[in-house]
Amino acid sequence: MARIAIIGAGMAALGALAVFNHHGHQVELFEKSRGTGGRMASKRGQSASWDMGAQFMKANTPAFAAILADWHQQGLIEPWKITPWLIDEDDARPSPDDDIRYVAVPRMTALSRTLAEKASALHTSTRITALHRHDQHWTLESETGDLFDGFDAVVVTTPPAQAEPFVRNSVNLQQACLQSSMLPCWALLLAFDEPLATPFDAAFVHTGAISWLARNNSKPGRDSGETWVVLANHEWSQNCIDHTRPWVEQQLLQAFWNTTGLDALKARESWLHRWLYAFPDNSADTRGYQLDPQQKLVLCGDWLQSASIEGAWLSGQAAATALQAQLSNSRVTGANA
Ligand SMILES: Cc1cc2nc3c(=O)[nH]c(=O)nc-3n(C[C@H](O)[C@H](O)[C@H](O)COP(=O)(O)OP(=O)(O)OC[C@H]3O[C@@H](n4cnc5c(N)ncnc54)[C@H](O)[C@@H]3O)c2cc1C
Known part of the structure; x- marks a missing residue:
């Protein structure tokens, strides 16, 4: 030993x-x-909690598929059954795929x-x-x-x-x-008093500052209140890496309402997190x-x-x-x- x-x-x-x-x-x-x-x-706030890093896991290899199956059998993870949307400059549309996305329950940690x-x-x-x-x-x-x-x-x-x-x-x-180097990512976490009327629970975004939006409470096992996770894209995050937190939060909030097309509501609670080392720039x-x-x-x-x-x-x-x-x-x- x-x-x-x-x-x-x-x-x-x-x-x-x-x-x-x-x-x-x-x-x-x-x-x-x-x-x-x-x-x-995961982040626990005063009235809500969110997955503020990895959003879901999926397998591209048989080895990891076997691991996921084992964790699922043990009740550690559950499938997150969503049809992701794709939002780009032209429009917003469902973008169905065959991926099985798992999340840990009741939160990623x-x-x-x-x-x-x-x-x-x-x-x-x-x-x-x-x-x-x-x-x-x-x-x-x-x-x-x-x-x-x-x-x-x-x-x-x-x-x-x-x-x-x-x-x-x-x-x-x-x-x-x-x-090797890593790319940053700003993450904005939001909680609302009422459900937002979006046609999607999660969307890959290819326009503006945002790269990903998800209704956190649509994942299995989460608290019931309306919670959203907004991830900025790497380029925007890099460009705004040293901006003040209030400025970044304001910009991402604005981008959130623009992307969803909803009228702005006051968030009950919000949290901004800066991932300095979010994703590898290259795999060495x-x-x-x-x-x-x-x-x-x-x-x-x-x-x-x-x-x-x-x-x-x-x-x-x-x-x-x-x-x-x-x-x-x-x-x-x-x-x-
Ligand atoms: C915002 C975001 C969204 C993501 N979404 C997804 C997704 O949906 N699906 C997916 O598969 N992946 C996603 N990822 C990527 C995924 O989270 C990472 O690839 C994975 O978690 C990396 O794991 P790791 O163990 O390599 O590194 P880490 O998770 O970074 O682990 C390294 C650990 O080392 C600790 N540490 C650092 N320095 C020290 C020190 N000096 N002493 C002691 N401890 C130290 C850190 O605190 C950390 O806990 C996302 C990542 C981010 C940031």
């Missing part, structure tokens, strides 16, 4: 955790936020919370700031100066800019970080991970596979499988020495 530290508690981390658990390792998760899920996050229970320890509100390696073992240092030592291997699942400081002694891993390595076999240090995350929950999960699993092979090799070599 090895002791393994995973930095981050998003879907890449949880994909890796599942593989390590299968091999009987002892795994500790270190997460800077108060909860698990990373970009598969519920899935990660359940999956993280399989870790030996979950250290939330713990931002790791440095990694130290002595005598074949790793020590993690947090921003409060706490030290967590005795790990045989470390898995880094953060976006590349946050991962780079941890991998400066591994040329290939550092290169992967430096060659389609293997899904970068491993330093000598140091037993591995990088993974959606930015090394594809920009989705599926990409993150498969990346974490590929990284853990590669590290597991390395740990087994070391044991065989050690046993033969």
Whole structure:
């Protein structure tokens, strides 16, 4: 059995955790936020809650389809039965497809919370700031100066800019970080006292500032009040990255009413979130991970596979499988020495 530290508690981390658990390792998760899920996050307001990151998950591969089927059977996720609309400069129209879109119930973070229970320890509100390696073992240092030592291997699942400081002694891993970048996304969350009379529950938008609109309460298991999630497109988000929050909120609200064609109503509650590292700009390595076999240090995350929950999960699993092979090799070599 090895002791393994995973930095981050998003879907890449949880994909890796599942593989390590299968091999009987002892795994500790270190997460800077108060909860698990990373970009598969939910926001709880005073009178409402929303999925403010990933909106749904779907499978493009048989491997992830099997995972979704398993989570569905366990009651962790449910299909979100919608016909998405497409809104562009010309018109708004239904855009049916055969995709099965799943959501975690009763909110997206519920899935990660359940999956993280399989870790030996979950250290939330713990931002790791440095990694130290002595005598074949790793020590993690947090921003409060706490030290967590005795790990045989470390898995880094953060976006590349946050991962780079941890991998400066591994040329290939550092290169992967430096060659990758992420795009931002402004997200506006709205709650209303009455239902909005839109003909759709969710729409892909190809005009103006917005890229996605969804009636959050149309997802299974959600609270009943009228809630909407509005995601700005990457270009607009990038251009407005440093604008003031009131200005961004005002612009997105205006764009929301323009896009839906409804008369403006006063929102009962709203929340604006800036995702600085929302989506990978490029996928640097389609293997899904970068491993330093000598140091037993591995990088993974959606930015090394594809920009989705599926990409993150498969990346974490590929990284853990590669590290597991390395740990087994070391044991065989050690046993033969
Ligand atoms: C607005 C938005 C909408 C999206 N919509 C969809 C969708 O509908 N469907 C879909 O499939 N995908 C969607 N995605 C993409 C999907 O959310 C991501 O691809 C996936 O969640 C990434 O998982 P990850 O584990 O690779 O990274 P993350 O979820 O970012 O996990 C990394 C974790 O590391 C933590 N961390 C960072 N630095 C440190 C540190 N120093 N110490 C400790 N912890 C640290 C972070 O807090 C985070 O929890 C969306 C993303 C966004 C932002």
